Amino acid sequence: MTISIKRHSENIFWFDLSPNKELEFISIYLVVDDKIALIETGPACSLDNLVSGIKSAGLKLENVDYVVPTHIHLDHFGGGGHIMELCKNAKALVHPKAYKHVSNIEKWWQGSSDFLGRVAQLYGKPKPISEDRLVSTVDGFEVSLGSLSLKAIHTPGHAPHHITWIYGDEAFVGDSAGLWYPEVGSSFPVTPGYYRHDLALESIKKMESLNLKNVFYTHFGPRPVYNTFEETRKEFELWMNIVEEGYNQQLSSKEILQMLFNKRPGLLETNQNHGIHQKDTHKSTVEGMIGWLRRKNEKY
Ligand SMILES: [Zn+2]
Numbered sequence: 578m579t580i581s582i583k584r585h586s587e588n589i590f591w592f593d594l595s596p597n598k599e600l601e602f603i604s605i606y607l608v609v610d611d612k613i614a615l616i617e618t619g620p621a622c623s624l625d626n627l628v629s630g631i632k633s634a635g636l637k638l639e640n641v642d643y644v645v646p647t648h649i650h651l652d653h654f655g656g657g658g659h660i661m662e663l664c665k666n667a668k669a670l671v672h673p674k675a676y677k678h679v680s681n682i683e684k685w686w687q688g689s690s691d692f693l694g695r696v697a698q699l700y701g702k703p704k705p706i707s708e709d710r711l712v713s714t715v716d717g718f719e720v721s722l723g724s725l726s727l728k729a730i731h732t733p734g735h736a737p738h739h740i741t742w743i744y745g746d747e748a749f750v751g752d753s754a755g756l757w758y759p760e761v762g763s764s765f766p767v768t769p770g771y772y773r774h775d776l777a778l779e780s781i782k783k784m785e786s787l788n789l790k791n792v793f794y795t796h797f798g799p800r801p802v803y804n805t806f807e808e809t810r811k812e813f814e815l816w817m818n819i820v821e822e823g824y825n826q827q828l829s830s831k832e833i834l835q836m837l838f839n840k841r842p843g844l845l846e847t848n849q850n851h852g853i854h855q856k857d858t859h860k861s862t863v864e865g866m867i868g869w870l871r872r873k874n875e876k877y
Pocket residue numbers: 650652653752795796
């Protein structure tokens with residue numbers, strides 16, 4: 578398929594990866610400075626589109642220097658090993674906690690298949706990356722791309738191994754600030770099965786303190802920063818309050834989701850527009866939040 582490249586600024590390009598033809602689900606970013614960084618790879622199933630996108634931006638695969646996931650969930654880095662085979666000179670920059678999973682994929686694949694079920698099959702199985710091509714990136718890790726550097730800020734919550742990548746006053750936020758729906762002008766939380774609400778809020782505060790100009794969501798697209806993080810934090814807190822209210826009344830995740838549909842403008846619409854990979858995304862988020870409440874209550 579033909580990929581249309583959008584130029585955000587002098588150095589930042591992006592495109593809609595459209596895995597299995599699903600539009601406006603995954604954005605892929607390219608930072609083109611003296612060095613070239615590919616931010617996110619998408620899943621294994623969309624490798625051809627990823628390659629087309631890089632080439633349509635006028636770049637050669639062998640000139641990509643860094644392959645940079647925000648985290649290794651299959652929709653973000655399932656195609657990491659595949660593209661690393663083609664970008665022969667690239668190193669992959671991964672969180673220390675993700676390092677062993679991308680070099681030895683079996684546990685990663687098993688865990689993803691258990692959680693995602695059929696959707697993991699749609700995404701496709703990752704390929705391992707040999708350790709000599711991996712860089713373990715601690716919090717504050719920095720690599721120069723030429724005019725500016727790319728810096729790792731650890732932003733756990735959505736995943737313990739989540740990184741927000743900073744380039745000047747722009748940030749590639751992965752899933753740490755939720756999902757951005759430009760069509761309704763709102764962002765909503767996204768949590769996997771094991772969610773740390775406390776860390777998610779801390780991470781949002783951390784990003785808020787950076788005075789960023791733009792954030793680049795993986796789902797989906799760029800967003801200028803204007804009270805963005807404050808709004809995001811409030812939205813996460815509001816969701817948790819509603820989920821807690823339902824949890825205390827022993828409602829099911831489906832019933833709690835219905836409460837959210839009634840209370841959050843635009844949410845139902847985004848749920849109806851969800852394609853095959855994201856069908857139950859909002860419901861899973863409710864379940865992740867219930868899991869957090871349950872663990873919190875067990876402690877006392
Ligand atoms: Zn994601």
